[in-house]
Amino acid sequence: MHIDIWSDVVCPWCYLGKRRLERALEAFEHRSEVTIAHRSFQLDPSRPRHETTSRRRMLMAKYRLSEDQVKAMDQRMEQTAAADGLSYHLTDAAQTGNTLDAHRLLHFAKAQGREDAMLDRLYRAYFSEQQSVFDTASLATLAVDAGLDADEARQVLESDVYAQEVAADLHEARMLGVSGVPFFVIDGRYAVSGAQAIEVFTQALAHAWANRTTAS
DSSP: OEEEEEEOTTOHHHHHHHHHHHHHHHTOTTGGGOEEEEEEOOSOTTSOTTOEEEHHHHHHHHHTOOHHHHHHHHHHHHHHHHHTTOOOOOOTTOEEEOOHHHHHHHHHHHHTTOHHHHHHHHHHHHHTSOOOSSSHHHHHHHHHHTTOOHHHHHHHHTSOTTHHHHHHHHHHHHHHTOOSSOEEEETTTEEEESSOOHHHHHHHHHHHHHHHHHHO
C-alpha cells in the first residue's frame, strides 16, 4: 500500500502530521508493506527566491492578526507539538520565504534514497533550530546532515534541476483540489486532510488496507 503526502517544509502542521502518521504506522501490522512518497507543496510560491521576511509579520498580514495574537498562536502551536514529542521554537526572529529550492533538494534526496531523512532535517532545522531553509549554503549543510554528498547537493541547488518535478507535484495537488497541507492520499483512493489525531490515521490505514485486500 502506498501513501502520498503533500507538505511544505515551513508548515508547522505538516511536521506534526508526519509525526502522527509515523506513530500510527508503528502500530500498523502491515507497516512493512507500506511505502511513502513526500510530494511538494508551496504555501506561498509567489515569494521571490532567496529573499526572506519575518514569519510573524507574514502571519499578521495573512490572517489580519495583531502581534500578540500571532505570539499566542505560536505558543499554542509549540505546546501542541511538544505533546507529540516535537520541539518547536517559533521566535520573533523566524523568517519565511520561497521553498522551491528546499523541495528541489528533497527530490534530489529521493533519488538518493534519503528523502525521509532530508525532510526531517529540514523540519528540525526550521522549527527547532531557527536555521534557514531558503539559502544555498544552509541547504547544502543540511543536505550533508541528511547523508547527501555536499558537492552534488550544491550543484543541484545552484541549478534548476528537479524544478519540473516540483511543478508536477504542485499540478497534481491542484488537480486533486488540495488547498492546504498536510494532505495524505492512502492507496490512491483515501484522503486525509490535516494533521489529524493518531487514531484517525490508524482508522484510515485499517480501512484502506481492508478494502485493498478485499478488492484483491
